[in-house]
Amino acid sequence: MAQVITSYCKIKDQQVLLNGELVLAAPSGNADIHHFLRYTYEQLGCEYPRFFKMDALSKLCFCAAETMIPQSGIVNRTDAGDIALLFSNRQSSILSDKAHQETINDPWNFFPNPAVFVYTLPNIMVGEMCIRHQLTGDTTFLLSEGFDADMHHRYLDCLMQQGAAQAVISGWVEADENGYEAFLYMVEDSMVSAGLLPHTPGSLTALYHNSKILTYGNVD
Amino acid sequence: MSVCYVHTTNIVSNLGFTTAENFKAVLEGRSGLDMHAFDFDTQPFCTSVIDETKLDEAFTAVGGEGEYTKLGKMIFLSVESVRHELETDISSPDLLWILCTTKADINALADVDTEDEVLYPLVHKIEDHFSLYHKPMIISNACISGLQGLIAAQRLISEGAYRYVIITGADLVSTFTLSGFNAFKATSNDYCRPFDQARAGINLGEAAATIVLGKEPPLRKGDKIxxxxxxxxxxxxxxxxxxxxxxxxxxxxxxxxxxxxxxxxxxxxxxxxxxxxxxxxxxxxxxxxxxxxxxxxxxxxxxxxxxxxxxxxxxxxxxxxxxxxxxxxxxxxxxxxxxxxxxxxxxxxxxxxxxxxxxxxxxxxxxxxxxxxxxxx
Amino acid sequence: METLIETLKLQIIDELNLDHLDPAGIDPDAPLFNEGMGLDSIDALALVMLLEKYYGIKAPKGESMKPAFASLRTLATYIQEHQAVPAEG
Missing domain, CATH: 3.40.47.10 (Thiolase/Chalcone synthase)
Structure with a gap:
């Protein structure tokens, strides 16, 4: 058995790519993250009113997961309790943290909003994914200054080798006032590895940095 | 899954700066919780807050110096306390440090503009001071962060990635978290009473605690965990x-x-x-x-x-x-x-x-x- | 009353992250929770905050807000009954 990357999705610069192929591009002009996420949600065509309650980080992750998870068919192959989630980013829940901080800066005008505060934990994004896709396995959220392919690879390998998961949905999801990016990928054990992308730090680094260099079956 | 062994532990709380001190205080029935005033509410909040003067003294006594935040001092003190018990050098390639924190130095967000200032300066100070070989693993998975740190360490040790892992969990009582839990109507105005009929919610507390796990049992004599x-x-x-x-x-x-x-x-x-x-x-x-x-x-x-x-x-x-x-x-x-x-x-x-x-x-x-x-x- | 309901709609949309809803499409008599506007337990807490922030009404601890939170109209009635200085003279 070999660990292979069976699917990946990237969202950046108003584009959504699945397995290296462009699946959605928002009309240029409005680069606002909220505007883009709403547009993407509508294009995805799913009915999920909870989406609107989420903060931008959770919405971004939702859009990437919604693009990748259903089409991958992973939930048909693997028990929901055997799929682990391993995520990381640099700035935690910065947008919600700032929004909450705004409400508590002035002791005389002090109205913290629970609907904002609940998103001041980066792992809520993962919790939202668990609810949406009914995943009940192990979940991890890490912080690091950049996407750490070695740490991701090592810990994901641990999860699978130690029997904590049969498959892992992993990624880097970051959103702040200057921009946003989501990189999600899925690792499973496979009997055949020919033509499939091996799960190595090198593959992760390549996929994270390049949106189009690797596609299945044919290399551009 | 193979087992791993506990080498040593430390707790920095307002009940003491070692595990033994904390254990003794608790068996004497002492609680670190008390009423503390916060500027956003006329009512005090029942919280467990570490005295900064005592912390400064302990921090200096173990050789701490330079610009550290309160949380930085707590973490420094906790890691420094377990360092003496290690069977290897803290800067060894065999050793990983895991930090578990939900909000780190979130108080800083009132003055600065990016989350970078809330976490990474503190992490770099600890990394540099102890000359850690590997980049630390930082877990931020809400209230299970600490226990997850131990589980992650065990998995990494079992896979042979490291021989020793130091796991530190640390968080502060901050206006940020206190106001949030209060907006959630989850805080109690009185001492918290887990599982009791009269329980009315959470009291927040601050602490840094550290556990060292190793692949083999510790060399010291006596019972081990x-x-x-x-x-x-x-x-x-x-x-x-x-x-x-x-x-x-x-x-x-x-x-x-x-x-x-x-x-x-x-x-x-x-x-x-x-x-x-x-x-x-x-x-x-x-x-x-x-x-x-x-x-x-x-x-x-x-x-x-x-x-x-x-x-x-x-x-x-x-x-x-x-x-x-x-x-x-x-x-x-x-x-x-x-x-x-x-x-x-x-x-x-x-x-x-x-x-x-x-x-x-x-x-x-x-x-x-x-x-x-x-x-x- | 009707003005208060319209104001409440905008405040709720803003504080409870319901930007996708059109104020004109919200029925003041429809249930706020579950099948109506689809609010949940966190929204209930946000409504408590909203009452305090905009109307100076502190929801008493331990008292159920369920009757007041039934619909926009019951909420508006609750505000009128509990506000020290009513917003609409």
């Missing part, structure tokens, strides 16, 4: 409210029991999460009952330390290990009458008996539940 198994499961029902049936916690307990083959009646006690909110404690009691653990003596330590967020799992594990080694139960302070619908067996007295194993659980926002089994060997 090993981490036999750990598991993490998600409820997948709600982002803040726990599952009514304790589904995720129940699943995690089942996985740990199955992995170790431990019978319910061989477990001497459970160190529960027990935040003293209505829903959390009810959920835990339900999960323990479903797992056939309702006759196992149990406690929550929140009435001594408050809810120390990312530190809780490490701090409470260190206390549980001390309890095992000293063969002494830690009673649940301020508990009078059970306020959960399922049967529980709360620990009421610091009774002594030979003990072998205990279960430690944590649950948190995001639907997470973590369970670990510790055994004496």
């Amino acid at each position: 090993r981490l036999t198994a750990g598991a993490i499961c998600n409820d997948a029902t709600h982002i803040s409210a726990p599952s009514r049936t304790g589904e995720g916690l129940y699943n995690a307990i089942q996985q740990v029991l199955a992995a170790t083959g431990a019978e319910q009646d061989s477990i001497d006690f459970i160190s529960a999460h027990g935040t003293a909110t209505i829903y959390n404690d009810e959920m835990e009691a339900c999960a323990f009952f479903r797992a056939g653990l309702d006759n196992v003596p149990m406690h929550s330590l929140k009435s001594y330390f408050g809810h120390t967020l990312g530190a809780a799992g490490v701090l409470e594990s260190a206390m549980a290990m001390e309890s095992l080694l000293e063969n002494t139960f830690i009673p649940m302070k301020w508990f009078e009458n059970s306020g959960v619908t399922h049967h529980i067996s709360p620990i009421l007295y610091p009774a002594t008996q030979q003990m072998q194993r205990c279960l430690k659980t944590s649950s948190g926002f995001g639907g997470n539940n973590a369970v670990v089994l510790f055994e004496k060997c």
